[in-house]
Amino acid sequence: MSTPKKLPFHLTNTLSRKKEEFTPLNPPHVGLYVCGPTVYSDVHLGNVRSFTTFDVLYRWLSHIGYTVRYVRNITDVGHLVDDVDAGEDKIAKRARLEQLEPMEIVQKYTNGFHDVMRLFNVRNPSIEPTATAHLIEQIGMVQRIIDNGYAYVVNGSVYFDVPKFAAKHNYGELSGRRIDELLTNTRDTEGMDEKRSPLDFAIWKKAEAGHLMHWPSPWGEGFPGWHLECSVMSTKYLGMTFDIHGGGMDLKFPHHECEIAQSVAADGQAPVRYWMHGNMLTVNGRKMAKSEGNGFTPEELVTGNHKLLERGYSAMTVRFFMLQSHYASTLDFSNAALQAAEKGLEKMMAAVVTLAALKGGDGPASAEVAALEQACYDAMNDDLNTPIMIAHLFDGVRMINSANDGKLALSREDIARLNGLFNAMLFDVLGMRKEEEARGDDGALEGVMRLIIEMRSEAKATRNFALSDRIRDQLAAVGISIKDSKEGSTWDRK
Amino acid sequence: MSTPKKLPFHLTNTLSRKKEEFTPLNPPHVGLYVCGPTVYSDVHLGNVRSFTTFDVLYRWLSHIGYTVRYVRNITDVGHLVDDVDAGEDKIAKRARLEQLEPMEIVQKYTNGFHDVMRLFNVRNPSIEPTATAHLIEQIGMVQRIIDNGYAYVVNGSVYFDVPKFAAKHNYGELSGRRIDELLTNTRDTEGMDEKRSPLDFAIWKKAEAGHLMHWPSPWGEGFPGWHLECSVMSTKYLGMTFDIHGGGMDLKFPHHECEIAQSVAADGQAPVRYWMHGNMLTVNGRKMAKSEGNGFTPEELVTGNHKLLERGYSAMTVRFFMLQSHYASTLDFSNAALQAAEKGLEKMMAAVVTLAALKGGDGPASAEVAALEQACYDAMNDDLNTPIMIAHLFDGVRMINSANDGKLALSREDIARLNGLFNAMLFDVLGMRKEEEARGDDGALEGVMRLIIEMRSEAKATRNFALSDRIRDQLAAVGISIKDSKEGSTWDRK
Numbered sequence: 001m002s003t004p005k006k007l008p009f010h011l012t013n014t015l016s017r018k019k020e021e022f023t024p025l026n027p028p029h030v031g032l033y034v035c036g037p038t039v040y041s042d043v044h045l046g047n048v049r050s051f052t053t054f055d056v057l058y059r060w061l062s063h064i065g066y067t068v069r070y071v072r073n074i075t076d077v078g079h080l081v082d083d084v085d086a087g088e089d090k091i092a093k094r095a096r097l098e099q100l101e102p103m104e105i106v107q108k109y110t111n112g113f114h115d116v117m118r119l120f121n122v123r124n125p126s127i128e129p130t131a132t133a134h135l136i137e138q139i140g141m142v143q144r145i146i147d148n149g150y151a152y153v154v155n156g157s158v159y160f161d162v163p164k165f166a167a168k169h170n171y172g173e174l175s176g177r178r179i180d181e182l183l184t185n186t187r188d189t190e191g192m193d194e195k196r197s198p199l200d201f202a203i204w205k206k207a208e209a210g211h212l213m214h215w216p217s218p219w220g221e222g223f224p225g226w227h228l229e230c231s232v233m234s235t236k237y238l239g240m241t242f243d244i245h246g247g248g249m250d251l252k253f254p255h256h257e258c259e260i261a262q263s264v265a266a267d268g269q270a271p272v273r274y275w276m277h278g279n280m281l282t283v284n285g286r287k288m289a290k291s292e293g294n295g296f297t298p299e300e301l302v303t304g305n306h307k308l309l310e311r312g313y314s315a316m317t318v319r320f321f322m323l324q325s326h327y328a329s330t331l332d333f334s335n336a337a338l339q340a341a342e343k344g345l346e347k348m349m350a351a352v353v354t355l356a357a358l359k360g361g362d363g364p365a366s367a368e369v370a371a372l373e374q375a376c377y378d379a380m381n382d383d384l385n386t387p388i389m390i391a392h393l394f395d396g397v398r399m400i401n402s403a404n405d406g407k408l409a410l411s412r413e414d415i416a417r418l419n420g421l422f423n424a425m426l427f428d429v430l431g432m433r434k435e436e437e438a439r440g441d442d443g444a445l446e447g448v449m450r451l452i453i454e455m456r457s458e459a460k461a462t463r464n465f466a467l468s469d470r471i472r473d474q475l476a477a478v479g480i481s482i483k484d485s486k487e488g489s490t491w492d493r494k
Numbered sequence: 495m496s497t498p499k500k501l502p503f504h505l506t507n508t509l510s511r512k513k514e515e516f517t518p519l520n521p522p523h524v525g526l527y528v529c530g531p532t533v534y535s536d537v538h539l540g541n542v543r544s545f546t547t548f549d550v551l552y553r554w555l556s557h558i559g560y561t562v563r564y565v566r567n568i569t570d571v572g573h574l575v576d577d578v579d580a581g582e583d584k585i586a587k588r589a590r591l592e593q594l595e596p597m598e599i600v601q602k603y604t605n606g607f608h609d610v611m612r613l614f615n616v617r618n619p620s621i622e623p624t625a626t627a628h629l630i631e632q633i634g635m636v637q638r639i640i641d642n643g644y645a646y647v648v649n650g651s652v653y654f655d656v657p658k659f660a661a662k663h664n665y666g667e668l669s670g671r672r673i674d675e676l677l678t679n680t681r682d683t684e685g686m687d688e689k690r691s692p693l694d695f696a697i698w699k700k701a702e703a704g705h706l707m708h709w710p711s712p713w714g715e716g717f718p719g720w721h722l723e724c725s726v727m728s729t730k731y732l733g734m735t736f737d738i739h740g741g742g743m744d745l746k747f748p749h750h751e752c753e754i755a756q757s758v759a760a761d762g763q764a765p766v767r768y769w770m771h772g773n774m775l776t777v778n779g780r781k782m783a784k785s786e787g788n789g790f791t792p793e794e795l796v797t798g799n800h801k802l803l804e805r806g807y808s809a810m811t812v813r814f815f816m817l818q819s820h821y822a823s824t825l826d827f828s829n830a831a832l833q834a835a836e837k838g839l840e841k842m843m844a845a846v847v848t849l850a851a852l853k854g855g856d857g858p859a860s861a862e863v864a865a866l867e868q869a870c871y872d873a874m875n876d877d878l879n880t881p882i883m884i885a886h887l888f889d890g891v892r893m894i895n896s897a898n899d900g901k902l903a904l905s906r907e908d909i910a911r912l913n914g915l916f917n918a919m920l921f922d923v924l925g926m927r928k929e930e931e932a933r934g935d936d937g938a939l940e941g942v943m944r945l946i947i948e949m950r951s952e953a954k955a956t957r958n959f960a961l962s963d964r965i966r967d968q969l970a971a972v973g974i975s976i977k978d979s980k981e982g983s984t985w986d987r988k
Contacts, residue, residue: 026592029591031590031591069595069598096731096732096734097520097523097563097732097733097736098523101563101621101731103623104563104620107618107619107620107621107622114608124605125601126595126598126601127595127598127601128601129597130624130627132627133624133626133627135629136629136630215630216630237595237597238591239590239591240590242590242591444939444972444973444974444987445938445939445942446972447968447971447972447973447974448939448943448946448972448974449942451968451969451972452945452946455949474944474945475942477941478938478941478942478945479938480938480941480942493938
């Protein structure tokens with residue numbers, strides 16, 4: 001059997017705004033960093049899309065032979081503030097146990113985030129570092145930036161000097177922002193009594209009274225600026241320069257632009273070779289946002305418990321739906337689109353079952369099947385084009401169904417190749433999982449239902465309609481519906 | 495309906511070697527700290543027992559009305575060493591990505607630990623802090639101990655001066671060890687070229703060449719001593735003195751004794767009011783140990799994939815089995831004991847189903863049911879006596895079955911009280927969960943099997959043995975066995 005051409009992989013590099021051939025720095029190793037969640041509230045559906053995109057990237061790079069170290073952080077340095085009005089003395093007297101503890105909140109939302117990732121079959125990264133576990137390294141980086149003259153200390157806080165950096169380096173290289181335009185348009189007034197320029201950003205903040213999370217530093221008690229942790233953790237685990245940095249498009253500026261500036265200012269090296277940004281979600285054509293009232297959570301999407309949802313959609317339906325759009329396009333959620341994805345996924349899953357039962361003839365390998373396989377690889381290698389790859393899989397579905405109907409002859413080799421292709425692309429790469437597996441009921445229900453459907457068919461064949469109706473009704477009572485058609489009966493949970 | 499007396503709780507305090515009434519420092523708050531796993535290898539079954547014990551403690555304290563902040567740490571400061579023979583230059587030249595990364599190992603075993611905890615229905619703690627996230631605080635504590643004269647610096651390492659501490663304080667208070675006996679019996683030669691006394695222990699270790707995890711400190715690049723992290727994290731989140739500290743008996747000395755010494759030396763305060771220690775596991779009467787070849791993992795216990803196991807036992811069977819012994823007793827694993835526990839749990843679960851269907855009469859509340867309920871509270875409040883509490887629940891099982899057989903009259907109030915009692919004790923407090931729920935198949939299989947068993951009974955009643963045998967055989971093929979008895983048929987997965 002010929003094998004498909006699996007390399008090279010191409011991706012759109014935000015830095016060059018071009019599709020580039022991917023060549024890792026130290027093959028076969030690939031270093032991948034993705035900005036993870038801030039664990040001070042429930043994970044947003046937009047985050048789920050972003051983490052699903054990079055999950056597929058991780059799966060794909062591994063599938064085509066790379067050894068990937070995937071680092072996705074947890075932002076746990078929060079900005080919770082205690083009730084300062086109570087007065088210093090009163091606070092000091094209060095028992096430790098009665099105070100709000102930020103780490104309890106961190107734990108709650110970290111657990112919740114992991115639950116959602118499991119639900120959507122997003123693989124664990126190789127390392128999931130937390131900001132609070134890298135304070136020493138963050139303080140070290142602040143110090144190097146100060147030493148190199150790109151930051152200044154004011155009243156216990158440290159600010160990055162953007163104009164000074166921009167005079168020597170290409171600030172705005174990633175995001176395309178121009179410093180003169182930024183200066184005209186900025187309205188940021190935070191810290192303006194301390195900042196030399198409105199473009200400057202804090203890399204270390206003094207902890208004001210009542211700020212609950214703070215650590216000692218050479219500049220006094222405080223906490224790190226948000227952009228700093230990613231610069232520190234990515235380079236600590238992947239090297240001063242590493243292959244791919246991913247994140248949502250909203251992070252491009254200022255977060256990622258500042259990451260570059262920090263690394264260059266501290267260590268004289270641009271940290272990232274390929275930047276990759278995923279696009280945003282819309283709902284019925286409008287931006288998903290809390291203020292719009294259209295920002296349903298992953299859980300609401302699954303349960304259907306939201307005014308904009310006609311009903312719930314399984315996590316695998318949602319995952320499949322997301323991957324039917326290219327990561328760099330906006331993705332619009334609507335009931336119609338979700339139901340179409342659900343139908344498509346069902347059809348594909350049914351074809352996988354059909355395929356497993358196909359025997360195949362003695363004939364030679366079909367050029368069509370080999371071409372289909374290569375087309376899947378080509379689509380994924382073309383900037384992770386999952387919608388095109390899925391379209392090719394649907395071509396495969398048509399072949400399978402034609403072969404099953406006796407309208408297309410497939411050889412044993414073709415069947416083996418199609419089986420391998422669907423296993424690789426649908427399950428390993430796209431990360432779909434059979435719903436029974438997702439529920440963990442290990443096929444027992446599947447087997448028992450086969451028996452029941454058999455008995456019901458026999459009841460109908462012997463015109464025992466009382467029995468066949470009773471079976472249908474009792475199944476309905478436990479949430480299982482039976483669909484009858486010419487080809488026989490199928491069942492589903494409703 | 496009268497309500498049971500839910501307080502006070504009594505526990506055996508290792509510090510006093512006595513059973514004491516528990517009175518929290520800041521009621522209704524309770525601070526609980528438990529030493530968590532070292533995530534450099536798979537979690538040991540002994541750990542599972544220990545975490546199950548403290549899970550039940552956490553559940554119990556919450557059940558009787560306390561607000562518990564439960565901190566269980568992750569020890570992720572490892573001692574992995576790179577291949578130093580390769581020479582400094584060679585190492586420096588190697589790409590960061592090609593090196594062994596301790597945090598990848600930490601991530602793998604942290605994920606594995608969480609999977610096992612989920613399997614055994616052990617609740618997440620309120621905070622799960624890691625040692626690497628508290629280096630600044632650990633360095634601070636080392637400095638305070640040095641400042642107070644109880645530690646000395648040698649060649650980049652810092653040692654706790656045990657004889658000097660013992661001259662003023664009661665070192666050995668917790669473990670009952672005497673300093674003169676320890677001196678006679680110690681064979682520890684590690685660091686003896688640097689230590690002033692063989693009893694001294696490192697609170698900060700210099701990182702030798704090739705040591706992979708190290709951080710800057712006032713004493714040079716190094717890493718914290720093992721005992722230090724628990725002293726720091728427990729007091730950071732629970733206060734300088736807090737209520738309960740738990741752990742396995744093997745941690746009593748030196749780990750917990752050293753925790754006390756560190757807190758007293760650094761801050762002049764004993765950290766813990768109640769110390770609680772769980773006992774060890776044995777297998778067929780012998781200590782469970784890797785070297786004995788009898789140390790099966792939690793996974794092997796569930797799958798049955800170990801030479802000492804006749805078959806697998808569900809996680810709930812194992813949990814129930816563990817709780818049928820008191821936490822302070824050794825617990826012996828054997829196939830016979832596990833099978834007895836399995837049978838007991840099945841019987842209890844069946845009674846819960848029976849109870850749900852019982853109607854109850856108009857009569858008055860039974861004194862026997864009220865006494866049973868109080869007995870359960872009393873057992874748990876008597877040093878978390880789960881075996882006695884479970885024995886009382888079996889008394890309840892007998893009542894339920896007698897009532898079902900019409901041999902005992904129970905009123906509606908009795909039924910309601912028994913329902914509440916089993917929900918509270920079996921599910922909330924002991925943390926049992928129905929196996930279907932554990933598998934997440936939401937009752938559909940249960941409902942479908944009811945239908946199948948009904949059809950099979952009818953087949954037998956109409957002497958259609960071909961059909962009834964076919965049903966039995968087809969179920970066996972998907973891993974379901976049917977047991978027939980005078981009372982009817984039941985099913986189980988095998």
